């Protein structure tokens with residue numbers, strides 16, 4: 071088995087010395103889905119931010135897809151798609167224009183792939199509606215499209231089903247399962263037990279900055 075995400079003794083301390091998460095160890099095998107559960111404020115988002123390179127690690131190392139980073143090097147991992155809190159979109163532009171803009175940064179995909187992913191997440195690529203007028207669920211669908219569109223090896227998804235209606239939740243679960251079948255490795259958080267149960271191969275619980283295997 072190939073380990074795609076390897077978190078080794080990771081600790082996050084703020085400037086004033088408060089420990090947000092302590093000595094976290096977690097490995098995610100290629101092609102598996104691992105879930106993180108835990109109460110509000112337990113440290114799930116902090117951990118995912120460090121995995122994505124959005125927050126500096128204080129101690130320890132994280133290795134993703136063979137690339138290692140630590141407190142000194144804060145590289146952004148290359149083949150990673152992520153949803154962390156509300157992503158910033160260009161509010162006056164349509165959904166497709168936003169995705170095209172993001173895709174241009176890396177030049178990996180074009181309009182055809184973008185239309186395909188918008189279809190997968192249930193958004194109309196022809197709609198000219200600016201993102202500022204999107205509903206919460208539409209925004210979440212666009213965020214999911216943004217994370218998946220370049221077909222990354224690793225997906226880091228912080229509460230990916232937030233705001234989705236029942237059909238949306240079902241569609242997104244199936245979409246994530248289809249990515250797993252293709253070998254995508256997924257680390258996600260959710261407060262919904264059914265999502266966790268239906269999707270995850272393994273579940274861990276964060277409790278006040280510590281990680282333990284989930285009893286659920």
Ligand SMILES: Nc1ncnc2c1ncn2[C@@H]1O[C@H](COP(=O)(O)OP(=O)(O)OP(=O)(O)O)[C@@H](O)[C@H]1O
Nearest residue numbers: 084090108109110111112113114115116117261276
């Ligand atoms: N940049 C920061 N500076 C200082 N403290 C922070 C920072 N980011 C988060 N925290 C604190 O770290 C703790 C963990 O927050 P985190 O957002 O990881 O919780 P969470 O498990 O994702 O909760 P939720 O289920 O509500 O999303 C909280 O006490 C929070 O206030």
Ligand SMILES: [Mg+2]
Nearest residue numbers: 114115116228
């Ligand atoms: Mg959170």
